[in-house]
Amino acid sequence: MRLLAALALVATLALPAGAGAGVDKPVLAPAKGGKCIAPPEVMRREHPDMLRHQRTVTVHEGVRDAKVSLEGCIDCHGPAREFCAQCHRYAGVHIDCFQCHASRPAEKR
Amino acid sequence: MNGRRAFLGTAAALGGVAIAPGLLLFEPARAKGASSKVRWGMLVDTTRCAEGCTACVSACNKENGLSGGTGPDDSQWIRKIELKEKTTGRTLSLPMMCQHCAEPPCVDVCPTGASFKRADGIVLVDRHLCIGCRYCMMACPYKARSFVHEPLHDQKPDVPRGQGCVESCTLCVQRVDRGEGPACVEACKTEGREALLFGDLNDPNSAVSKRMRERGAKQIRADLQLDTGVRYQGI
Numbered sequence: 058m059r060l061l062a063a064l065a066l067v068a069t070l071a072l073p074a075g076a077g078a079g080v081d082k083p084v085l086a087p088a089k090g091g092k093c094i095a096p097p098e099v100m101r102r103e104h105p106d107m108l109r110h111q112r113t114v115t116v117h118e119g120v121r122d123a124k125v126s127l128e129g130c131i132d133c134h135g136p137a138r139e140f141c142a143q144c145h146r147y148a149g150v151h152i153d154c155f156q157c158h159a160s161r162p163a164e165k166r
Numbered sequence: 167m168n169g170r171r172a173f174l175g176t177a178a179a180l181g182g183v184a185i186a187p188g189l190l191l192f193e194p195a196r197a198k199g200a201s202s203k204v205r206w207g208m209l210v211d212t213t214r215c216a217e218g219c220t221a222c223v224s225a226c227n228k229e230n231g232l233s234g235g236t237g238p239d240d241s242q243w244i245r246k247i248e249l250k251e252k253t254t255g256r257t258l259s260l261p262m263m264c265q266h267c268a269e270p271p272c273v274d275v276c277p278t279g280a281s282f283k284r285a286d287g288i289v290l291v292d293r294h295l296c297i298g299c300r301y302c303m304m305a306c307p308y309k310a311r312s313f314v315h316e317p318l319h320d321q322k323p324d325v326p327r328g329q330g331c332v333e334s335c336t337l338c339v340q341r342v343d344r345g346e347g348p349a350c351v352e353a354c355k356t357e358g359r360e361a362l363l364f365g366d367l368n369d370p371n372s373a374v375s376k377r378m379r380e381r382g383a384k385q386i387r388a389d390l391q392l393d394t395g396v397r398y399q400g401i
Contacts, residue, residue: 113294117284119285119286120199121340121344157318157331158323159326
């Protein structure tokens with residue numbers, strides 16, 4: 058009985074990993090512009106904290122020329138639907154940045 | 167407080183405090199932002215404001231990506247109001263928008279801190295914090311705020327706005343931070359009326375201060391003692 062339960066547990070734990078195979082691995086197009094503000098492995102992990110910190114500084118203190126900017130991400134990496142959404146779909150993380158923020162690069166700048 | 171700030175400044179200058187690789191607790195060189203030395207304000211000369219002219223409203227809609235609708239569910243950051251004095255029959259036209267109070271009631275009532283006043287006197291809504299309760303709309307004596315009822319698409323990159331948040335005139339904060347004036351003021355000038363004037367109320371030499379000194383200016387509902395940043399002449 059105990060063995061059965063253990064087997065069932067293993068099966069349940071293994072299931073999400075297996076389900077992940079159903080979602081396409083993100084294939085990100087190369088970015089325009091020069092170098093990113095930090096190496097990819099840092100950006101991958103830290104971008105939510107960077108953006109969350111910067112949004113307060115920008116909105117409340119009016120600091121506009123900061124290194125970290127959501128607009129900057131979109132300008133180099135292209136539409137959020139293609140760049141942001143791929144990994145977020147893969148990781149199952151829901152973001153609502155683009156309910157308010159422009160999700161496409163500005164046409165002329 | 168100042169001593170502590172200075173210490174933090176020094177600590178930041180020494181390379182910042184790393185809380186994670188590539189992420190600093192303090193930016194080594196903090197960029198310049200809104201300054202408490204200035205207080206942005208606007209002067210409306212109602213004698214130059216023409217009845218039926220809506221150049222300021224159109225410019226605001228274009229700059230901030232508003233639909234331009236005037237229904238109860240549409241966002242209106244600036245409205246044109248026609249007034250008539252009952253006893254004399256004198257008519258008057260003026261633009262009405264957020265008055266950017268020094269003592270804003272919307273900020274007082276906001277339960278989340280989303281409504282706030284910037285150091286330079288501009289009253290804004292931080293949409294990251296707004297929960298859409300609309301207390302501020304009830305508190306505002308000028309009916310200056312709107313609520314976004316429907317999902318929005320294709321917002322302007324420097325004017326993020328979306329469903330479920332309250333919003334109002336920002337004095338075109340994105341332009342002010344670039345060193346320009348609000349879109350409505352520019353439109354009024356292009357129209358050749360110059361009924362709107364934007365500037366620093368704290369600076370005695372600014373165009374706004376000078377004109378107010380010469381001809382005086384009134385605050386709407388001055389009895390509420392909110393010390394509005396938008397002042398009117400000829401009312």
